[in-house]
Amino acid sequence: MIAEIVDLSHDGMGIVKENGIYFLDGGLIGDKVEYVVTNEKKKQGKILKIIEKSKYRIESPCPYSKECGGCPLIEMDYKRELEWKRSKVENAIRRIGKINREVEPTVENKKPFRYRNIVQLKVQDKKIGYFKKGTHEVLDIDDCKIAPEEIKNVVKILKNWNGLSSIEQVIIRINYQGEMMVILGTRTGLKKENNLLEKLLDLKVISVYEDINKTRNHYGYELREIYKSKQMYEKIGDHKFIVEPGTFLQVNPYQVENLYNLAVEGLELKKEDKVMDLYSGIGTISLKMAEQVESVIAVESFEGSVEIARKNAELNGIENVEFARGKVEDLTEKLEKYTVNKVLLDPPRAGAKEEALRTIIKLNPERITYVSCNPSTLARDLQILSEKYKIEKIIPVDMFSHSSHCECVALLTRD
Numbered sequence: 001m002i003a004e005i006v007d008l009s010h011d012g013m014g015i016v017k018e019n020g021i022y023f024l025d026g027g028l029i030g031d032k033v034e035y036v037v038t039n040e041k042k043k044q045g046k047i048l049k050i051i052e053k054s055k056y057r058i059e060s061p062c063p064y065s066k067e068c069g070g071c072p073l074i075e076m077d078y079k080r081e082l083e084w085k086r087s088k089v090e091n092a093i094r095r096i097g098k099i100n101r102e103v104e105p106t107v108e109n110k111k112p113f114r115y116r117n118i119v120q121l122k123v124q125d126k127k128i129g130y131f132k133k134g135t136h137e138v139l140d141i142d143d144c145k146i147a148p149e150e151i152k153n154v155v156k157i158l159k160n161w162n163g164l165s166s167i168e169q170v171i172i173r174i175n176y177q178g179e180m181m182v183i184l185g186t187r188t189g190l191k192k193e194n195n196l197l198e199k200l201l202d203l204k205v206i207s208v209y210e211d212i213n214k215t216r217n218h219y220g221y222e223l224r225e226i227y228k229s230k231q232m233y234e235k236i237g238d239h240k241f242i243v244e245p246g247t248f249l250q251v252n253p254y255q256v257e258n259l260y261n262l263a264v265e266g267l268e269l270k271k272e273d274k275v276m277d278l279y280s281g282i283g284t285i286s287l288k289m290a291e292q293v294e295s296v297i298a299v300e301s302f303e304g305s306v307e308i309a310r311k312n313a314e315l316n317g318i319e320n321v322e323f324a325r326g327k328v329e330d331l332t333e334k335l336e337k338y339t340v341n342k343v344l345l346d347p348p349r350a351g352a353k354e355e356a357l358r359t360i361i362k363l364n365p366e367r368i369t370y371v372s373c374n375p376s377t378l379a380r381d382l383q384i385l386s387e388k389y390k391i392e393k394i395i396p397v398d399m400f401s402h403s404s405h406c407e408c409v410a411l412l413t414r415d
Helices: 078-095 149-159 193-200 256-265 284-290 303-315 354-363 375-385
Strands: 002-004 014-016 022-024 032-039 044-052 118-124 127-131 138-140 169-174 180-186 205-212 222-228 232-236 239-243 274-278 295-300 321-325 342-345 367-372 389-397 407-414
Touching: 014 032, 022 032, 078 375, 078 389, 118 138, 118 149, 127 149, 149 169, 149 180, 149 193, 193 205, 193 222, 232 256, 239 284, 239 303, 256 284, 256 367, 256 389, 256 407, 274 284, 274 354, 284 295, 284 303, 284 321, 295 303, 303 321, 342 354, 354 375, 367 375, 375 389, 375 407
Parallel strands: 022 044, 180 205, 274 295, 274 342, 295 321, 342 367
Antiparallel strands: 002 032, 014 022, 032 044, 118 127, 118 169, 127 138, 169 180, 205 222, 232 239, 367 407, 389 407
């Protein structure tokens, strides 16, 4: 069958509609393609040949992009990628949130390559890399174009290590000073680690951990420190933050300041303000706001993050943040007793629970900033908040260049 790709799905697959709606991996808007249907039930197809290339199609800088599923938009002109992300957010807001409003242009990532501060690589049959598209087969890579150059040196050492068969994944973190943390995931324990350590320490690796996990799903089940020469820190703006193996940080340190600046500026903070920061993590936004206001209440469910957040406040000499542990939806009665006039929330991909949103409405703040990594749940939650609040702006931010994901900042004022 032959058709023109007219749109992309939320995960970056090309959509054709001429012979029924089908999703084609690797297609771009404007491509005229020959394809076959591979799964009628899932409406999936495979491109056999690009008959006429889209005007937005560019040469991929990555030799693995045809097989790797990590960067589905890497062959799309970057300006067109930004516009597609804007329209993706706008469509979600209108379709799911029933909110008819325009979305601002996507904030450009000035460093669309080599931007990630963490990579999670799979290990299989002496191959290290990412899963091939639609499979659990590892694609062997030597370099990743969205990861810093330093990481490929770690990968090279691991590939030549005679204990490689004992690990199933490797996580590499890198900070603003180029220092690295290596976490080796295994089910059975490492073999011949000393031989590996000597080589890793020739690089700027400051800590190595073994993560023994009986399942494939999560890391951190049983974490053992093998080596640590110093504490790892990340810097965001003027503040330093402690980085541990399981610490959640935005993956793009070059763009995160733009994201946080938009979020905080939208609150129009004043010195007398009392602010609540929901889903506050390790305090990255709380500490930024604290220096501009009277007080901040930071609410986070994960105990480890709260402990690190307290240490981060001490590290940065900030004393006007109160940290509360618990799920926002479980603390409604406690939170409603606080007097705050501005609220910021940055929930996980699943968004905020309705109980949490109702609590925010009861708090009756003048302004709300909602930071989201999922346009669909953002749209759902804005529909509830818009009962009492006016949406001033929705701004997409390109934190994950060449992927189909984007971050958003929504700014709301009390009606």
